[in-house]
Amino acid sequence: MSLRIYGNRQLKTLPGLATRPTPSRVREALFNIWQGTIAGCRWLDICTGSGSMGAEALCRSAATVTGIEQSAKACAIIRENWEQVADDSQEFQILRGNAIAKLASLSGQQFDRVYFDPPYASDLYEPVLSAIASTQMLALNGEIAVEHRRDRAIEPIEGLEICRQKTYGNTALTFYAVNQTAI
Numbered sequence: 001m002s003l004r005i006y007g008n009r010q011l012k013t014l015p016g017l018a019t020r021p022t023p024s025r026v027r028e029a030l031f032n033i034w035q036g037t038i039a040g041c042r043w044l045d046i047c048t049g050s051g052s053m054g055a056e057a058l059c060r061s062a063a064t065v066t067g068i069e070q071s072a073k074a075c076a077i078i079r080e081n082w083e084q085v086a087d088d089s090q091e092f093q094i095l096r097g098n099a100i101a102k103l104a105s106l107s108g109q110q111f112d113r114v115y116f117d118p119p120y121a122s123d124l125y126e127p128v129l130s131a132i133a134s135t136q137m138l139a140l141n142g143e144i145a146v147e148h149r150r151d152r153a154i155e156p157i158e159g160l161e162i163c164r165q166k167t168y169g170n171t172a173l174t175f176y177a178v179n180q181t182a183i
Helices: 024-033 052-059 072-085 099-105 125-134
Strands: 002-005 009-012 042-046 064-069 091-096 111-116 138-149 160-168 171-178
Touching: 009 072, 024 052, 024 138, 024 160, 024 171, 042 052, 052 064, 052 072, 052 111, 064 072, 064 099, 072 091, 099 125, 111 125, 125 138, 125 160, 138 160
Parallel strands: 042 064, 042 111, 064 091, 111 138
Antiparallel strands: 002 009, 138 171, 160 171
């Protein structure tokens, strides 16, 4: 299977159902919401899957893109896709392994935009968001977009505030920002 992203570029994906690419409708909606904030940003993609969101950010001139993905096979494809779309002024890295452990290795770094799309049935939502909040990994004016099933309850996280929620069929996005009243 292949995906098409910004500028009608084609990306490779893993065969089968090992990764679940973000639906094109949701991907387009997210980049419309964040329009004007991607160029020059520091992008973090957690549970990177096919790498389409990070590739899209690179195509839209993100300065840096960091991905975290468990699957070694997916990491190889993501790296190949990102090499295809990045220009010489952009930096990217893909970290293979457990999301919580890899977030700890990024301690001290800040990101302007974070996209988090774990397997829908996983228990990663709260621990990952709590790790981001507790390490102040999200820049003061940054946002996190969390993809989840529409019927999944997404909880408030200490240090973060839910700033909006959008639904696209069975898929939903919940956006978090730094809770500046807690600073």
